[in-house]
Amino acid sequence: MSKQAQHWEKTRGLLMVTLAIWFVFSIGIFLFGAEMNEVTGPFGYPLTYWFTCQGSLGIFVILIFWFANRQEKIDEEFGFSERGDD
């Protein structure tokens, strides 16, 4: 398998993991919204309410930065990272 194909396979793997986490916090948990709201979440808010106000939103921010770092590692591993920084 060529270097490029291996790089793409790893990139695709990372995409799947990222989308799985995204799915859980944007769609998955809201299938059980009513049940989850009975539980007390962080800072004392009802749990589902907290996810809609802060939880899911904050997790998305962290997820994107995590994804960007992982993708950079993959690019470096195959020598595809760009010169210069941002």
Next chain:
Amino acid sequence: MIKGNFIDNLPKVYGIYTGGFLAFIIIMAIAEQMGMSAKAIGICFVAFTVAIYAIIGYLSRTAQADAYYVAGRQVPTVFNGMATAADWMSGASFVAMAGGIYFKGYGYMALLVGWTGGYVLVASLLAPYLRKFGCYTVPDFIGTRYGGNLARLLAVIVLTVASFTYVTAQINATGTIASVALDIPFQYAVYVGLISILLCSMLGGMRGVTWTQVAQYIVLIIAYLLPVFWISNKMGAGFFPHFMLADEVSRIAELEAQFGFVKNSAENLKEVPKGLAGITKAHSAVNATPWAFISLALAMMMGTASLPHVMMRYFTTPSVKAARKSVGWSLFFIFLLYSSAPMLATLSKLSLIDPSLPTGIIGKSIAEVQAIDWYQNWNQANLMFVSDFNGNGTLELNEFFMGGKAVVLATPEIAGLPYVISGLVAAGGMAAAMSTADGLILAIANALSHDLYYKIIDPKAETAKRLVVARVLLVVIGFAGATIAAMEIQGILGSVIWAFDFAMSGLFFPLVLGVWWKRANREGAIAGMALGLISGAGYLIWVRNGGSGFLGITQLTFGIFGSAVSLVAMVVVSLITAEPNAATQKMVDEVRVPSGKSILGKQH
């Protein structure tokens, strides 16, 4: 001043700007104490901030195509994040979001989850690859990846339909704010708003828009957060509201149980002015079915990833790596405002309905409420209304009505904050609406000038001529938008949500599959865009005209149907026609590798 050196000095330049703006707020506060009228303060806030944006717009003027279309591809990640956040957060987010949460609770929160979750799709599926591609506009990617003028033209059409739906709402919002702050009739205020918008974008294109959007973000975030923190502290609810309002949230639930949600008769509701609503839904309880919540969130997420005015912001970063990081920063800056909106809604609701607070009006006598100063002001502005339906002389929860905008606009006054805060909020709303309108008008004008005029009609046009065409189109589209806005045919939020649905119906799968599925070809993309847009629009028209809809898809989520049709059409048609040629397949391979030259040259 704006070249080279300017980029290195960005933190300093915007640091001074932020300090200057804070100093301006303090000067206004002192002026208020010395007797400056509320009206004069409002005019100063709006005029001062708009003048600054105009100066930035003028300093960013350019005659180069890559500066005009993609800000020279040198916008650092954090600043591009701020610009995207301002581009993204519209007048509706700023003025109406807290109100939506206040009235609809959980069912509305799907929009918060959708409008943030969409950025995960932007970061992982699209932005870095489109940056590598090196395109100027979104149709530029479609046109080059799939080849042929028809695919390019369809992408331009979808982009125009979606963005134009959105932009009239934004011009409308600038008009509303300008008309209140400057005290002029709405029909003229719309054009004042439009001229302010064009001042930012006409001379500098994307470069001008980028640097004004950063300035606008700073104004809008200060204008949103300062009142939230101040009100929370003043009410004794906690010095950092985001982490400390659990007691307030449970107190609202307690009061809701105590008062109960009494349903008003249709006859009584006739008395209530149009556009005002009462509190009829629980604040923190789950009041929507899982599918109602998830379908709305999903539509907003896929729409986010298809809206061209957001995507084109990531064409301005220096590298592919920077594009990815920049999406993270964008969402961080959006998060600062979005996570504050529910807190504002909580504070606003509690301060009005809790009889044990000095500001609480429920349980007071109707005559007493009608004598309160702020009630009279906002009643006159048609944003508040009380009526004694049951004739007992006391105000009940179901007898109090408010407009959605009042949560952001009136809460500072109810909490007893000085008027300078209301002036600040007006400037923030203006900044939010202007920055989004700028991004949208530029997206449409660039697609028409670059993709329709240069790539399809006159490929030999000189740069100077192309930029003249781009600017003329900018003005024409702006005036068309303002003219429709002046007619006031649709509410602000309804049309914003439609824009997401139109964009996802026509563009989501052609964009995503263009990168992630090599087998996708021209015929498939054409079928996907055309059938997606037609079926989405058809569904909307059907439901608007009394159609029953199916699978719980409403007029707010019609994009789910449109994009499903688009996906099926694109896959089926791609598979029954010939696979893309070797050159196209090689191009897709190159897009997937972050390093190396971009597909399209620096000047194209």
